[in-house]
Amino acid sequence: MGEGMSKRLKVQLGGSEAEMEERAFGNPYPDYPPHGAAAAAAAAQPSSTDLEGKRCRSASPQRDEEDGLPFDGDGKITSYFNRRVTTKIKDLLQQMEEGLKTADPHDCSAYTGWTGIALLYLQLYRVTKEQSHLQRSLDYVKRILRNLNGRRVTFLCGDAGPLAVGAVVYHKLKNDSESKECVTKLLQLQRIVLATDSDLPDELLYGRAGYLYALLYLNTEIGPDTVPQSVIKEVVDSIIESGKNFSREERKTERCPLLYQWHRKQYVGAAHGVAGIYYMLMQPESNVDQETLTDLVKPSIDYVRHKKFRSGNYPSSLSNETDRLVHWCHGAPGVIHMLMQAYKVFKEDKYLKDAIDCSDVIWQRGLLRKGYGICHGTAGNGYSFLSLYHLTQDKKYLYRACKFAEWCLEYGAHGCRIPDRPYSLFEGMAGAIHFLSDILVPQKSRFPAFELGPLRKESQEEHNS
Numbered sequence: 001m002g003e004g005m006s007k008r009l010k011v012q013l014g015g016s017e018a019e020m021e022e023r024a025f026g027n028p029y030p031d032y033p034p035h036g037a038a039a040a041a042a043a044a045q046p047s048s049t050d051l052e053g054k055r056c057r058s059a060s061p062q063r064d065e066e067d068g069l070p071f072d073g074d075g076k077i078t079s080y081f082n083r084r085v086t087t088k089i090k091d092l093l094q095q096m097e098e099g100l101k102t103a104d105p106h107d108c109s110a111y112t113g114w115t116g117i118a119l120l121y122l123q124l125y126r127v128t129k130e131q132s133h134l135q136r137s138l139d140y141v142k143r144i145l146r147n148l149n150g151r152r153v154t155f156l157c158g159d160a161g162p163l164a165v166g167a168v169v170y171h172k173l174k175n176d177s178e179s180k181e182c183v184t185k186l187l188q189l190q191r192i193v194l195a196t197d198s199d200l201p202d203e204l205l206y207g208r209a210g211y212l213y214a215l216l217y218l219n220t221e222i223g224p225d226t227v228p229q230s231v232i233k234e235v236v237d238s239i240i241e242s243g244k245n246f247s248r249e250e251r252k253t254e255r256c257p258l259l260y261q262w263h264r265k266q267y268v269g270a271a272h273g274v275a276g277i278y279y280m281l282m283q284p285e286s287n288v289d290q291e292t293l294t295d296l297v298k299p300s301i302d303y304v305r306h307k308k309f310r311s312g313n314y315p316s317s318l319s320n321e322t323d324r325l326v327h328w329c330h331g332a333p334g335v336i337h338m339l340m341q342a343y344k345v346f347k348e349d350k351y352l353k354d355a356i357d358c359s360d361v362i363w364q365r366g367l368l369r370k371g372y373g374i375c376h377g378t379a380g381n382g383y384s385f386l387s388l389y390h391l392t393q394d395k396k397y398l399y400r401a402c403k404f405a406e407w408c409l410e411y412g413a414h415g416c417r418i419p420d421r422p423y424s425l426f427e428g429m430a431g432a433i434h435f436l437s438d439i440l441v442p443q444k445s446r447f448p449a450f451e452l453g454p455l456r457k458e459s460q461e462e463h464n465s
């Protein structure tokens with residue numbers, strides 16, 4: 001549903017219905033398998049003249065290919081779709097670089113600052129193998145490492161992000177001494193993370209799980225013993241202790257043995273909530289023992305599952321009853337990753353079923369008016385389809401991911417809100433570029449600063465070659 005329609009609805013409907021309408025665009029694409037161009041056109045109705053106009057202008061002589069599927073029988077992206085995405089990436093990169101000239105020079109975070117841009121170029125290097133991208137990443141890393149502020153400890157918002165990305169970039173450039181120096185500095189932050197008298201939260205964005213991610217990232221990107229297991233264990237144990245203590249305080253030991261809060265709210269989602277924390281604890285590289293997983297993590301996940309809305313979505317916090325947000329940070333697009341990981345670890349179909357329900361609500365309500373970013377935008381929602389495709393090999397989810405990418409190809413044409421940091425990785429354009437570059441090699445996609453690559457020797461071999 002386009003802009004015009006939604007404005008009319010806003011006037012007609014009162015209260016929350018109007019508000020819900022305001023959060024997402026109606027999905028104009030037919031679901032998989034699509035029935036040709038006619039179905040696509042029919043499903044796009046009713047649409048605003050604005051959007052239609054732009055869609056007409058974007059039609060190309062290769063209309064036939066455009067109407068077909070964007071991938072072949074093996075799930076390989078067609079050369080036509082590849083070309084469209086690659087062209088858009090170049091275009092957006094240019095816009096981003098131009099826009100960054102006025103960005104905050106002191107924001108070094110992965111979330112909204114320069115580390116996010118370094119990560120984007122690292123990703124472009126991973127996908128294209130073009131050395132210039134790695135060099136670009138290094139340029140940003142150098143500048144960031146001069147500007148660490150020591151205020152926070154997480155990968156996304158603190159110094160752990162710049163140091164971890166620095167370590168990986170230097171490693172790829174075979175500069176081992178610089179790389180090791182970054183690792184050493186990163187490990188020095190552990191003292192703050194483990195301090196028992198601190199009020200550090202446990203969540204991914206500002207807390208211990210966000211530091212844990214940085215450690216696991218180093219071990220998957222550089223090599224399995226870059227960070228010693230003993231260090232990882234101490235951080236994991238402190239997260240588990242903290243969750244047990246708070247659950248006891250809240251008298252929920254039976255129902256939800258690992259409970260967490262941030263600013264006195266028990267958030268559910270990936271950024272501030274339990275979904276992100278459980279997700280990190282279930283990573284194989286976290287090495288949490290089977291007993292802890294079964295006795296503490298699993299019942300806690302099941303507790304969250306009982307909060308599921310009929311739509312398949314999840315609340316932003318345990319005390320919230322409104323089915324509103326469908327973002328990676330709050331709602332199904334973050335929770336789905338926890339569910340998929342639970343399915344991998346516990347091998348029970350109920351987790352996969354709930355993940356599929358998440359995917360359905362993201363498909364219906366995931367083209368967000370907040371924009372095209374990763375944290376609360378369409379690109380972040382598109383990643384949920386790619387991950388579900390990895391897990392199931394069902395092309396339905398690859399198709400859905402491609403359609404969300406197609407939406408991002410019309411960046412700026414839908415009348416979305418402009419985020420505060422419009423070119424950043426988690427709020428803005430860099431995030432959309434990251435997602436588009438992952439669409440080119442969908443089998444290897446990774447939600448940045450969240451999903452980990454497999455533990456393998458590839459990076460080591462690459463290093464020695």
Ligand SMILES: [Zn+2]
Pocket residue numbers: 271327328329330375376
């Ligand atoms: Zn967000």
